[in-house]
Amino acid sequence: MANLKNKMKNKTYDFLVLGAGGTGLAAAMYAARLGLKTLVLGYTSSTELPIGGVITTTHVVENYPGFTTISGPDLAKNIEEHTRSYKLVTIKGEKATEIKKLKNCFHVKTNKSDYMTKTVLFATGTRWKKLEVPGSSEFENKGISYCALCDGPLFRNKVVSVVGGSDSAAKDALLLTEYAKKVYIIYRSEEIHPEPINMERVKKNKKIEIINNTNVMGINGKEFVESVLLDKKYKGSNELKLDGVFVAIGHVVLSDLAKPLRVRLNSKGEIKINHMTSETNIPGIFAAGDVTDKPFKQLITGVADGCTAAYSAYEYITKKKL
Numbered sequence: 001m002a003n004l005k006n007k008m009k010n011k012t013y014d015f016l017v018l019g020a021g022g023t024g025l026a027a028a029m030y031a032a033r034l035g036l037k038t039l040v041l042g043y044t045s046s047t048e049l050p051i052g053g054v055i056t057t058t059h060v061v062e063n064y065p066g067f068t069t070i071s072g073p074d075l076a077k078n079i080e081e082h083t084r085s086y087k088l089v090t091i092k093g094e095k096a097t098e099i100k101k102l103k104n105c106f107h108v109k110t111n112k113s114d115y116m117t118k119t120v121l122f123a124t125g126t127r128w129k130k131l132e133v134p135g136s137s138e139f140e141n142k143g144i145s146y147c148a149l150c151d152g153p154l155f156r157n158k159v160v161s162v163v164g165g166s167d168s169a170a171k172d173a174l175l176l177t178e179y180a181k182k183v184y185i186i187y188r189s190e191e192i193h194p195e196p197i198n199m200e201r202v203k204k205n206k207k208i209e210i211i212n213n214t215n216v217m218g219i220n221g222k223e224f225v226e227s228v229l230l231d232k233k234y235k236g237s238n239e240l241k242l243d244g245v246f247v248a249i250g251h252v253v254l255s256d257l258a259k260p261l262r263v264r265l266n267s268k269g270e271i272k273i274n275h276m277t278s279e280t281n282i283p284g285i286f287a288a289g290d291v292t293d294k295p296f297k298q299l300i301t302g303v304a305d306g307c308t309a310a311y312s313a314y315e316y317i318t319k320k321k322l
């Protein structure tokens, strides 16, 4: 233990944030303002989200105070730059792989190094749920995409579908009308459920056609996607010809690293937190943003809970005289 502490001298932090999405970055900023030496682990690669997290995948944000309208990547860049302006914050492109609780601190291993920290914040968010039907793996990046903002321009004058009924699905469909000549929204239940303002926009957009009460059962093509198989006939056929499928059917919560620490999760795998303080059931471990059991998941709610977590971590460190 003494050896480990010695070895880790320059790698010891007050507050270690897992995830460099909006939540983690905002938490780090607040922690630095409270004088905490802070490390943010924000893993990026061609298959992972960039720094800024999932908000970078949306073309327009209209509900973040201070910006009437701003693109997700621009908003994320502003938050990142703001966070980087604090000298007490270090952001590293590393993926946390294991966390161990020691007596009064935590040992965090990554794909490149390892660190000691007095407190940990889970701001790991979620990843896209895959469409698990025949053809979905085969045609990923060959017509199947999980990011309309990233891949939409590849479908200029093509026919595409968005699978899903959430606000994100509706926003994806609206964005895709900028490029595609036709956009179907295929949704398994009675009616899609975006924010009312986006519902209005979808209804008014002549390029969008909604196919409700229908599931995609398979994806067909030769080299690239050519059609989807529906479980119900649409306009007389179970086969819908198209060139692209954008999947927006929800998310898987990235809370696996919390399990060995006995952090309490709900049945969806979300980290249960005290909604006033962002504390988990394990002292010194906090969580905020999309990874938690807060029901309303938006950038602003994640940012707010991230700041609360930073303050709670500060109080924890101060009270325990760590």
Ligand SMILES: Cc1cc2nc3c(=O)[nH]c(=O)nc-3n(C[C@H](O)[C@H](O)[C@H](O)COP(=O)(O)OP(=O)(O)OC[C@H]3O[C@@H](n4cnc5c(N)ncnc54)[C@H](O)[C@@H]3O)c2cc1C
Pocket: 018, 019, 020, 021, 022, 023, 024, 041, 042, 043, 048, 049, 050, 051, 052, 053, 054, 055, 057, 058, 060, 061, 062, 063, 064, 094, 095, 096, 097, 123, 124, 125, 126, 168, 171, 254, 257, 288, 289, 290, 291, 297, 298, 299, 300, 302
């Ligand atoms: C299409 C779309 C449109 C949206 N539009 C809006 C909008 O208009 N307004 C709004 O307020 N909200 C919007 N949202 C919701 C908003 O984007 C999220 O609620 C918010 O960005 C979540 O932030 P987060 O930091 O909690 O998670 P994320 O942004 O998902 O960040 C988590 C980060 O943690 C990283 N990570 C995970 N595991 C590890 C690990 N082991 N080690 C290191 N890093 C790890 C991930 O790679 C990721 O970068 C939208 C979401 C989507 C998908």
